[in-house]
Amino acid sequence: MPLLDIRNLTIELNTPHGRVKAVERVSLTINPGEIHGLVGESGSGRSLLARAILGIPGHNWTIQADRMMWEGQNLMDMTSKERRALMGSEMAMIFQDPISSLDPTISVGVQIIEAMPENRTLPWWKREKDKRVKAQQWLHKVGVKDAQKVMGSYPWELSDGECQKVMIAIAVANQPKLLIADEPTNSMEVRTQAQIFRLLSKLNQLQNVSILLISHELETLSQWCDRLSVMYSGQIMESGPTSELIAQPYHPYTKALLDNIPDYSNPEHHKTMMNTLPGSAPALQHLPIGCRLGPRCPQAQKLCVNQPNLCHQKDRYFACHFPYHNEPCNDESLTKS
Numbered sequence: 230m231p232l233l234d235i236r237n238l239t240i241e242l243n244t245p246h247g248r249v250k251a252v253e254r255v256s257l258t259i260n261p262g263e264i265h266g267l268v269g270e271s272g273s274g275r276s277l278l279a280r281a282i283l284g285i286p287g288h289n290w291t292i293q294a295d296r297m298m299w300e301g302q303n304l305m306d307m308t309s310k311e312r313r314a315l316m317g318s319e320m321a322m323i324f325q326d327p328i329s330s331l332d333p334t335i336s337v338g339v340q341i342i343e344a345m346p347e348n349r350t351l352p353w354w355k356r357e358k359d360k361r362v363k364a365q366q367w368l369h370k371v372g373v374k375d376a377q378k379v380m381g382s383y384p385w386e387l388s389d390g391e392c393q394k395v396m397i398a399i400a401v402a403n404q405p406k407l408l409i410a411d412e413p414t415n416s417m418e419v420r421t422q423a424q425i426f427r428l429l430s431k432l433n434q435l436q437n438v439s440i441l442l443i444s445h446e447l448e449t450l451s452q453w454c455d456r457l458s459v460m461y462s463g464q465i466m467e468s469g470p471t472s473e474l475i476a477q478p479y480h481p482y483t484k485a486l487l488d489n490i491p492d493y494s495n496p497e498h499h500k501t502m503m504n505t506l507p508g509s510a511p512a513l514q515h516l517p518i519g520c521r522l523g524p525r526c527p528q529a530q531k532l533c534v535n536q537p538n539l540c541h542q543k544d545r546y547f548a549c550h551f552p553y554h555n556e557p558c559n560d561e562s563l564t565k566s
């Protein structure tokens with residue numbers, strides 16, 4: 230049974246310019262022990278999707294879904310109290326903006342200890358000390374140099390990078406079943422980024438923690454994830470096992486992302502233009518008719534004024550009338566997303 234199984238999730242936002250569909254008919258499945266990468270540029274709806282999974286919607290959101298199953302239970306049927314309990318115990322998130330996600334009035338050490346489960350095998354008078362030692366160990370594992378000093382510091386006394394590491398320590402100390410990491414290495418130097426990804430990978434392997442890793446860097450995600458889903462303008466464009474998707478992308482947007490990765494074995498000349506799609510992602514109030522990638526797509530044809538359905542072939546999903554390396558879905562085989 231999948232850990233998380235979402236079908237046709239749509240998030241509408243009430244904005245001063247009217248109602249917009251920020252996420253439309255998104256389906257996502259995460260299996261136990263899987264690292265699932267969600268790649269897409271800013272504004273593609275990745276973070277909204279993560280917040281909808283956790284049950285922390287904004288005040289102007291309307292969420293609809295055919296189903297959002299968590300270990301066989303429909304999250305849509307749960308009360309907000311039940312959702313909060315789930316978030317505190319089985320799901321955790323590393324937010325993009327660590328400073329505003331930490332409580333500035335409570336020291337870092339206390340915030341980590343609050344998130345940790347109790348070791349009930351110990352007598353009660355030893356549990357607090359045990360938590361304190363483990364909190365310090367987690368800080369050390371995520372790359373905080375002076376863990377003891379940071380334990381007693383307040384978030385506003387720390388740099389962005391240190392706050393990010395504290396956020397990660399809080400999330401992993403909770404020992405969740407699903408960890409959602411939204412750009413977890415933002416504002417970190419390259420060496421620490423590698424250290425964080427290694428830590429997440431180790432958590433996944435040793436404690437079977439499933440991870441939804443959200444980033445705009447396809448290259449990084451492809452190194453760490455078992456499966457990838459590619460999002461553009463609020464919709465899933467393509468999804469599949471990482472190795473297959475990288476070797477043979479079906480969707481023009483996935484191919485464009487791959488073409489955009491610099492070839493380090495063959496250095497380009499100074500000021501060489503990189504391969505990019507023309508134009509930019511559409512504003513949600515002005516979405517094109519039909520396929521959302523249409524105005525930027527090198528493969529676009531007349532048929533693309535009709536929105537493509539999500540097509541399912543073996544272990545791969547893609548939403549395109551004219552995929553690369555593959556036949557388009559005929560109407561009978563279309564899987565309505």
Ligand code: SF4
Binds near residue numbers: 521523524529530
């Ligand atoms: S449906 Fe058409 S416009 Fe959309 S990605 Fe495929 S070829 Fe491009």
